[in-house]
Amino acid sequence: MINILVALNAEAKSIRQVLKLRALQDSAPWRCYVNDRYRLIVTGTGSLNMAMATSWLYGAYGAASLWVNIGSAGHKTAEVGSVVIANKIEDGKSGQTWFIPILVNGISPGTICTVERAEVECSDLNFYDMEASGFIQAALRVTERERIHSIKIVSDNAIERSDDLDELRLMEIIEAATETVLTRLQQIFDSLGLGVDKTMPKSKTSREGFNLGKLRRISSAQEHRWRELKRRWSAVGWSIDSLRQTLDSHKSTTDFLDWMESELLSKPISLERKP
Amino acid sequence: MVTQVYIEEAVRHHARTAKLLEHYSGKPHLYLERHQEVFNPRGQNFRLQKQNPSLIIAEKHGTRIHSAPPAYGTGGEQHYYFSHMLNCVYDCRYCFLQGMYRSANYLVFVNFEDFVKDIDATVEAAGDSEVWFYSGYDCDSLAFEPITGFAEFFIPKFSQWPNAILELRTKSTQIRALLQMQPLDNVVIAFSLNSDAIASNIEERAPSIEKRLDAMYKLQQAGWKVAARLDPLIWYAEFEQGYENLIQRMVEQLDCEALHSVSLGSFRLPDGFFKILAKLYPGHWLFASGIQAREGQHGYTEKVTELLLDYCEEKVKQSMPSTKIYRHQ
Ligand code: SF4
Numbered sequence: 001m002i003n004i005l006v007a008l009n010a011e012a013k014s015i016r017q018v019l020k021l022r023a024l025q026d027s028a029p030w031r032c033y034v035n036d037r038y039r040l041i042v043t044g045t046g047s048l049n050m051a052m053a054t055s056w057l058y059g060a061y062g063a064a065s066l067w068v069n070i071g072s073a074g075h076k077t078a079e080v081g082s083v084v085i086a087n088k089i090e091d092g093k094s095g096q097t098w099f100i101p102i103l104v105n106g107i108s109p110g111t112i113c114t115v116e117r118a119e120v121e122c123s124d125l126n127f128y129d130m131e132a133s134g135f136i137q138a139a140l141r142v143t144e145r146e147r148i149h150s151i152k153i154v155s156d157n158a159i160e161r162s163d164d165l166d167e168l169r170l171m172e173i174i175e176a177a178t179e180t181v182l183t184r185l186q187q188i189f190d191s192l193g194l195g196v197d198k199t200m201p202k203s204k205t206s207r208e209g210f211n212l213g214k215l216r217r218i219s220s221a222q223e224h225r226w227r228e229l230k231r232r233w234s235a236v237g238w239s240i241d242s243l244r245q246t247l248d249s250h251k252s253t254t255d256f257l258d259w260m261e262s263e264l265l266s267k268p269i270s271l272e273r274k275p
Numbered sequence: 276m277v278t279q280v281y282i283e284e285a286v287r288h289h290a291r292t293a294k295l296l297e298h299y300s301g302k303p304h305l306y307l308e309r310h311q312e313v314f315n316p317r318g319q320n321f322r323l324q325k326q327n328p329s330l331i332i333a334e335k336h337g338t339r340i341h342s343a344p345p346a347y348g349t350g351g352e353q354h355y356y357f358s359h360m361l362n363c364v365y366d367c368r369y370c371f372l373q374g375m376y377r378s379a380n381y382l383v384f385v386n387f388e389d390f391v392k393d394i395d396a397t398v399e400a401a402g403d404s405e406v407w408f409y410s411g412y413d414c415d416s417l418a419f420e421p422i423t424g425f426a427e428f429f430i431p432k433f434s435q436w437p438n439a440i441l442e443l444r445t446k447s448t449q450i451r452a453l454l455q456m457q458p459l460d461n462v463v464i465a466f467s468l469n470s471d472a473i474a475s476n477i478e479e480r481a482p483s484i485e486k487r488l489d490a491m492y493k494l495q496q497a498g499w500k501v502a503a504r505l506d507p508l509i510w511y512a513e514f515e516q517g518y519e520n521l522i523q524r525m526v527e528q529l530d531c532e533a534l535h536s537v538s539l540g541s542f543r544l545p546d547g548f549f550k551i552l553a554k555l556y557p558g559h560w561l562f563a564s565g566i567q568a569r570e571g572q573h574g575y576t577e578k579v580t581e582l583l584l585d586y587c588e589e590k591v592k593q594s595m596p597s598t599k600i601y602r603h604q
Contacts, residue, residue: 087279088305099305099313101380102278103327109279109303145316146323192323232563265576269564270512271472 002189003057003064004040005050007071007131010167012042014175015070018182030056039064047091047114047134054138066189067148069135070181072155072170073112076122080160081173083180084110084127085188086150091133092116098136101146103191107184112150118162127152149188153177210244216253229260236269276327276364277381279303281313283333291385291423292332298422299330309333314361314378322555324379325366335359335384339393343409349442349502349536349601353406355397358413359384359425365415365446368477368561369507372413374548381419387428398436411444411465418447427452433461444504446481448490458498463535465502466491468525470517473509477561484521488528495530503529505591506540506603508583510565510575515586522590531594539591540603541583543574580604 006012012033015021021033021040030053031042039061043053050069073084087109089098093116102109113126114133122128132150139148155173156162212218212226233240243260250256280299284306286292296304307313310333343354361382362372373379384390398406410416410429420426426443430453433441442463453464466487474484482490491501503525508518525531542561544552546568553562565575574580584602591600 087303097312099281099307101319101324101329102303103323105278105327111305140318144318144320144323146320191327231557232566235558235563236560264563265565265567265579267564268510268512268514269560271476271517272513 001061001064002038002066002068002185003061004038004185005043005054005057005067005069005131005135006040007043007045007050008170009042010170011071011174012040013171014178015181016040018178027060032057043131046116046130049134050131051134051138054135055141058142063143065147065192066185067135067139067143068185068188069132069150070185071129071131071150071152072174073127073129073152074118074122074156074162075127075154076124076158078127078154078157080154080157081177082108082154083177083184084108084112084152084154085184086110086112086127086132086152088112089114089132089136089150090126092128096133098133098140100136100148100150103146104184104187107187112152118156122158127154146192149185151181151184153181210241212247212253215247216256218253222253222257225257229257229264232264233260236264277302277330278327279305279329281305281307281310281329281331281380283310283331284308285334286332286385289332289334289385291387294424295330295332295383295385295422302330310382314376314380314382317377319377321373321377321379325373328362329380331380331382333382333384334386335389339390340397340408343407343412345603347407347409347412349538352404353401354409355407356409356412357390357394358410359387359390359429360414360419360423362413363415364418365481366479367481368479368556368559369509369542369544369552371544371548371552373555374544374551375413381414383419383423387425391429391432394432394439395436398439401438403438405438405440407440407442409442409444411442415445415447416443417445417449417453420447420449420452424452427456430456430459430462433459437461442502446478446487448482448486450490450494453494453499454497458500460500463500463502464491464494465504465535467504467506468521469505469507469509470514470521472511472513472517477509484524488524492528495533500535501529501533502535503537504540505587506538507542508539508587509542509561510579510583514583518583518587519590522587522594526594534595534599536599536601537591537595538601538603539584539587541575541580543572543580543604546571546573549573 016033019038021035024032024034033040041053041057043050085107087100087102088111090113092113111126112132113128115128156165247256277299280302310331340355340357343356347354440461442465444465446467471484495501565579566573567576
């Protein structure tokens with residue numbers, strides 16, 4: 001699941017439409033939209049709202065493979081409508097900084113400085129927004145750095161000033177950039193997919209097995225040992241289901257676990273017939 | 276391969292930084308106060324970073340020369356290691372760096388001259404005793420050579436310290452700089468070797484055994500002292516055939532009489548590192564087959580360890596004097 005956090009309805013609208021997200025009924029106090037791959041939440045403006053919504057989303061739905069804050073940002077010279085991915089987020093008030101690992105080649109990263117109100121005195125080194133620092137602080141509590149990203153669309157610059165930006169114009173800008181934003185999002189997602197372990201047991205194997213606790217009296221230490229031995233058993237490519245037949249030939253749970261361990265210690269795996 | 280470059284402010288104008296940046300001119304650059312801001316924070320995923328690491332250019336402060344772990348010795352009295360780089364371009368499944376660092380980014384220290392000063396002081400303090408310096412503990416010594424110029428810089432320095440020996444540990448075939456240099460008697464280029472099956476299964480991105488043997492041969496021909504490190508030996512059903520074949524090829528392709536040394540060690544890791552690696556790769560057979568915890572380490576049972584070491588030692592002994600063979604448990 002990819003979680004997308006957006007401050008304003010105007011920023012969320014075209015993303016919702018392109019991704020064909022449907023509104024969730026019980027997501028008060030936030031507006032939440034979903035499909036089977038994405039979950040989008042409209043957080044309200046400002047760092048604090050963003051942080052609260054991020055924590056709420058985790059509390060309500062748990063882990064996600066990616067957490068992405070999408071929104072608008074100002075820059076002194078960057079072209080309106082251009083898209084930037086944060087590789088550094090700075091909190092304008094506290095001065096605290098966070099570096100974000102970018103695992104994708106060939107994109108244009110930049111520093112996002114989070115401020116409390118639209119910045120008049122822009123430095124041309126930074127992009128300015130009002131949420132990213134709240135987002136990263138909250139997201140870092142629930143997931144890894146590589147899974148947290150902030151993608152911003154330039155909505156104003158020294159020529160097209162933020163005072164002149166109304167909701168309609170903002171929607172237009174976001175709509176025009178939505179395809180690029182979603183392409184970047186996919187690139188980030190794919191870059192994480194590269195980390196999938198080719199040696200992980202197939203999902204069939206990990207679902208395999210039986211509940212030892214239902215068949216035998218088992219202490220919590222034995223339960224822990226059983227889980228670890230089961231992991232090792234699958235990793236060498238042996239069938240967990242076949243263990244069930246062996247179970248009856250062992251008098252006690254300890255006997256059974258000892259037997260599993262001794263098998264793992266005495267039978268090397270064949271690299272010619274690798275799992 | 277590198278996605279972006281972080282640069283410590285202190286080395287922003289360093290000549291070696293400029294050279295590195297020239298190499299990565301198309302990559303985004305980010306300046307930071309201390310490399311720890313990127314390298315050390317919690318909540319980083321080593322495996323994800325390893326796919327597309329960043330480069331961090333920094334200055335090494337504090338202790339630069341460390342006492343080497345006991346398993347590093349092949350003679351001499353004093354053993355030290357130093358690391359101009361942390362992390363590696365290769366991706367060996369057994370690599371303890373995965374358990375040691377939170378980040379998989381390549382961290383390169385550019386203040387080589389400070390390392391030299393510290394090596395000089397260590398040699399001075401050792402008096403007449405032989406003192407060994409190892410590189411390749413926290414990285415592969417040569418894999419980044421065309422970019423860092425590490426060997427090109429450090430090797431000539433060792434001509435001034437006859438009682439100091441430098442061992443570069445590597446799997447790399449980046450030997451061009453060495454072939455262009457005058458070989459030094461007190462420098463050993465030690466190649467980590469394994470069976471073909473292990474190299475192709477779990478030494479991802481590293482050069483094939485064929486290429487490593489070829490690089491060793493070229494270095495021997497050029498007059499360099501070359502050593503073989505058969506470490507970590509891995510237990511698998513076909514290990515006898517695999518290691519016999521490796522040793523056979525060493526005999527055929529290298530001048531075994533001239534090899535500086537051959538060391539043997541079985542797969543083992545300190546408990547803490549093993550647990551991190553098994554968590555990173557819960558489905559990998561390497562962290563499941565034959566492994567037992569004993570005396571603060573995870574490794575093969577005593578019986579399997581002996582089996583592996585005895586078998587390989589026996590094979591190596593057939594073509595080398597036993598005084599050149601070192602066994603690490
Ligand atoms: S070559 Fe050495 S340092 Fe590099 S990944 Fe392999 S074991 Fe680790």
